Amino acid sequence: MCGIVGYLGQSEAKSILFEGLRRLEYRGYDSAGLCMISPDRELGCIHSVGNLDSLERALEGVDLPGMVGVGHTRWATHGAPTMENAHPHLDCNGDIAIVHNGIIENFLQLRAELAENGHTFSSQTDSETLAHLLEEHYRGDLAQAMRDGLKRVEGSFAVVAVHCEEPGVIVAARRGSPMALGLGDGEYFIASGVPAFLAKTRRVVYLEDDEVLSVNGDSYRITDLDGREVSHEVSVVEWDIDAAEKGGYPDFMLKEIYEQPRAVADTLGDKFDSSGRISAEELALDPATAKGLRRIVVVACGTSFHAGLLSKYLFERWAELPCEIEIASEFRSRNLVVTPDDLVVAISQSGETADTLAGVREARRRGASVVAVVNVVGSQMTRESSGAIYTHAGPEIGVAATKTFTSQMAAMYLLALYIGRLRGVLSDERYMKNVEELRAMPAKMEEVLADSGPVAACAEKYHGAEDFLFLGRGFGYPVAMEGALKLKEISYIHAEGQPAGEMKHGPIALLDDGVPVVAVASLDSVYEKMISNIEEVKARGAPVMAIATRGDDEITGICDDVLFVPETLEVLYPMLTVIHLQLLAYHIAKLRGCNVDQPRNLAKTVTVE
Ligand code: AGP
Numbered sequence: 001m002c003g004i005v006g007y008l009g010q011s012e013a014k015s016i017l018f019e020g021l022r023r024l025e026y027r028g029y030d031s032a033g034l035c036m037i038s039p040d041r042e043l044g045c046i047h048s049v050g051n052l053d054s055l056e057r058a059l060e061g062v063d064l065p066g067m068v069g070v071g072h073t074r075w076a077t078h079g080a081p082t083m084e085n086a087h088p089h090l091d092c093n094g095d096i097a098i099v100h101n102g103i104i105e106n107f108l109q110l111r112a113e114l115a116e117n118g119h120t121f122s123s124q125t126d127s128e129t130l131a132h133l134l135e136e137h138y139r140g141d142l143a144q145a146m147r148d149g150l151k152r153v154e155g156s157f158a159v160v161a162v163h164c165e166e167p168g169v170i171v172a173a174r175r176g177s178p179m180a181l182g183l184g185d186g187e188y189f190i191a192s193g194v195p196a197f198l199a200k201t202r203r204v205v206y207l208e209d210d211e212v213l214s215v216n217g218d219s220y221r222i223t224d225l226d227g228r229e230v231s232h233e234v235s236v237v238e239w240d241i242d243a244a245e246k247g248g249y250p251d252f253m254l255k256e257i258y259e260q261p262r263a264v265a266d267t268l269g270d271k272f273d274s275s276g277r278i279s280a281e282e283l284a285l286d287p288a289t290a291k292g293l294r295r296i297v298v299v300a301c302g303t304s305f306h307a308g309l310l311s312k313y314l315f316e317r318w319a320e321l322p323c324e325i326e327i328a329s330e331f332r333s334r335n336l337v338v339t340p341d342d343l344v345v346a347i348s349q350s351g352e353t354a355d356t357l358a359g360v361r362e363a364r365r366r367g368a369s370v371v372a373v374v375n376v377v378g379s380q381m382t383r384e385s386s387g388a389i390y391t392h393a394g395p396e397i398g399v400a401a402t403k404t405f406t407s408q409m410a411a412m413y414l415l416a417l418y419i420g421r422l423r424g425v426l427s428d429e430r431y432m433k434n435v436e437e438l439r440a441m442p443a444k445m446e447e448v449l450a451d452s453g454p455v456a457a458c459a460e461k462y463h464g465a466e467d468f469l470f471l472g473r474g475f476g477y478p479v480a481m482e483g484a485l486k487l488k489e490i491s492y493i494h495a496e497g498q499p500a501g502e503m504k505h506g507p508i509a510l511l512d513d514g515v516p517v518v519a520v521a522s523l524d525s526v527y528e529k530m531i532s533n534i535e536e537v538k539a540r541g542a543p544v545m546a547i548a549t550r551g552d553d554e555i556t557g558i559c560d561d562v563l564f565v566p567e568t569l570e571v572l573y574p575m576l577t578v579i580h581l582q583l584l585a586y587h588i589a590k591l592r593g594c595n596v597d598q599p600r601n602l603a604k605t606v607t608v609e
Contacts, residue, residue: 001177001394002087002101003027003073005196006160008170008215009187014064017071018055020189020196025052026245026252026397027101027192028075030378031086034059035097036066037167043097047086068170070160072099076377077392078107078270079124089128091135092119096142098134098161100127101192102177103392105155105269126270130159138163142171143214147225150175150212155269158192173212176262181205181213181220183234188215194237195244202237253398253490253596257582258449261442263403264575266392267410268439278418278435283371283387285343290422294341295322297368299331299359301606303401303485304347307373307408309478310574311345314416317571318434320425328355329609332362340367345415348372349396349404350605351379358609360384373411375404389415398597399604400490402582405482406445406575413438413571437569441576444566448579455580458545458561459587462516468495469510469517469542470581471503473530476520479547479574483518483581490599491589500533511540518584519559520577523549524570534558545584547577 003024007013013036021032032055033047044064048054052073072087079085088097104110107126110133115121119132133149134142142163150157156176163169172179172190182189182197182204189197190213194204205222207213211230213222222230239248249255273279296315298308308325315323328346332355338344344363348356351374360370360381372385375393382388391407417434420426462468468487472480481497488495498507500519511517517537521530534544535558543560550564563584565576589596 001027002075002192003196004099004101004158004160004192005071006069006099006170006172006190007187008068008168009184010067011187013066013069014059017069018059020191021052021055021071021073023195023198023241023245024191024193025073026395028073028395030074030076030081031083032071032073033086033088034064034069034071035088035162036064036069037162037164038066041164041167043090043094043164045088045090045097047083049081049083049086068162068167070097070099070162075395077103077390078126078377080378085123085125087127089123089125089131091131093135095164096131096134096138096161098127098131098159100130101158102156102175103266103269104129104153104157106153106274109274110152130157134161142166142169143212144227146171146173146212147223147227151225156266160190168217169214171212171214172207174207175209179207181207186218188220193244193247194239195241198237198241198244204235204237205232206235208232251398251596253400253402253586256396256398256403257579257586259394260403260406260579261445261449263391263393263407264410264445265442267407268414269392271414276435278414278421280389280415280418283389285419285422287422287424290419291424292341293321293343293423294339295324296343296345297338297363298323298325298345298347299328299356299363300347301328301353301355303405303482304349304356304408306478306482306485307405307412308345308347309481310409310475311412311416313475314412314571315419318416318420318426319423321419326359328353328359332358336362336366338363338366338368342368344368344370346370346372346381346385347408347412348381349375349391349393349401349408351376351381352605352607354607354609357381357384371415373408373415375407399599399602400486400585400596406578409575410438410441434569434571437572441568441572444568444576445579447566448576452583454561455563455583456587458563459584459591461561462543462545463588463591465514465516466493467510467515468493469507469515470495470497470520471500471517471533472497472520473500473526474524475571475574476522476524476526476530476577479520479578479581480518482578483520483585486582486585487588489602490585490596491592491594492600493588500530503533504536508536508540511537511542513541513543515542517542517544518581519544519546521546521548521555522565522573522577523552523567524573531555531558547580
């Protein structure tokens with residue numbers, strides 16, 4: 001998720017673009033840049049690495065005249081945060097500048113074709129491909145070049161472009177990433193988010209997918225990719241700046257819960273080759289190495305640990321490999337028996353967690369290969385691991401992990417399927433069945449998110465409780481653990497997750513009518529045992545809220561409350577059931593007056609041991 005801005009008007013663009021980026025800094029901040037068309041029709045660009053303070057320092061005393069230009073603040077997805085990878089990107093001749101937010105899934109194929117046609121690239125990013133694509137299709141009309149070039153693109157984009165030969169024109173397009181046009185008084189603002197220009201105008205036109213906007217002097221035009229005119233209502237934004245940065249949501253956490261389908265789709269998006277098979281060359285895992293693996297050791301903390309707990313079931317099922325899941329702070333404090341035949345997987349959304357980093361270092365010191373599953377390109381963990389798999393959840397501002405968790409799940413599903421295939425123990429049929437359903441998950445996640453009424457009602461009913469017990473079996477167990485963590489970290493209610501089968505070995509003593517029990521009970525291979533556990537809970541008078549499969553009437557007659565998810569494969573229910581638990585925690589915390597984005601005592605990234 002990056003912040004992009006464009007401006008065309010009667011004022012100097014530099015300060016307007018920079019202020020716009022400031023308002024979008026929550027969308028990404030590892031590098032930045034601006035580019036304007038000067039009065040003598042030349043592109044004047046400046047780039048910086050780091051957050052916008054670095055760009056501000058770089059701009060001091062620099063003369064960048066021009067009343068049309070583009071700007072970008074980056075959240076790296078392809079290519080580390082470096083000057084070369086910072087946007088705006090230029091074409092070969094330096095006539096076209098583009099800024100991009102999204103993921104070009106077929107950028108390697110496009111890059112190869114363009115290189116064949118003589119284009120030379122200066123970055124490792126997928127975004128630079130768009131600059132050369134426009135150059136390839138440019139015949140004197142930038143808007144037409146955009147329409148023609150984007151027909152070749154697979155993936156998501158919000159792109160803004162200028163051409164120095166058309167100083168009175170700015171062109172933009174979107175698919176899957178937000179893009180808004182702000183209508184000023186004789187000036188136009190384009191941005192990935194309304195906050196960028198809300199101080200200038202509240203009149204906004206929102207582009208839809210596969211639409212191209214061209215602003216020319218004092219008018220604008222929107223078409224589809226075939227050039228057919230499209231018209232949209234002009235909206236008037238009622239939000240204040242703070243709400244606008246949250247996309248109209250009251251909190252970043254809620255916004256990020258609702259961003260999960262996009263985050264998962266983006267995480268899956270660039271992990272398949274043109275034949276639809278999972279590709280992970282960056283892991284440098286060949287079939288022989290994969291077959292020679294003795295076990296997998298997963299190291300993580302907190303929510304990332306719960307993603308690892310899920311992956312244990314996946315590696316055992318699909319890769320037929322023993323998998324040990326380790327709390328990082330404990331992993332590093334033992335006399336580790338880790339060898340070169342082990343594959344260590346470190347899961348960390350920040351890539352900076354001290355305990356997990358220490359585990360990575362110890363594992364590498366003992367000769368194991370380490371794969372980092374991270375959300376931040378260029379983070380310390382990626383630099384210290386043998387290979388990295390990136391989630392593309394974008395910046396997660398809320399301290400409580402939500403979209404990074406389901407994105408981590410997606411990455412672990414892919415890794416387990418990939419290794420199972422490499423080891424030759426996963427049949428084509430099983431592989432494709434799981435890949436197809438995995439790729440259908442964003443749509444099913446949308447279904448769960450579409451009806452949050454029941455979970456809000458449950459929150460209303462139980463928000464006064466002081467203790468919760470979360471129960472799950474099999475694939476439901478990691479979800480129960482995550483649900484307990486979400487509730488305790490943002491509402492400060494004591495909550496614990498337990499394997500449902502473990503309840504009778506002690507935790508059942510906790511139960512009475514004041515202790516709500518949340519049971520993850522989707523229709524899977526352990527469903528009947530979950531029903532038995534629910535009966536045991538009910539016999540102790542505790543109220544039970546079940547997370548169940550839509551159409552399951554049996555459970556409705558047993559539990560006090562039921563929250564449903566669409567049917568899917570047993571292994572994939574966690575991506576759906578966890579959403580209800582995230583929303584339950586969120587609504588309970590709000591009802592208790594807690595600050596869900598910045599819970600007490602917590603930090604987003606724990607860089608201390
Ligand atoms: C989860 O909501 C918490 N924010 C915390 O447990 C977090 O998952 C943990 O600190 C690990 O962070 P990481 O993924 O950045 O390594």
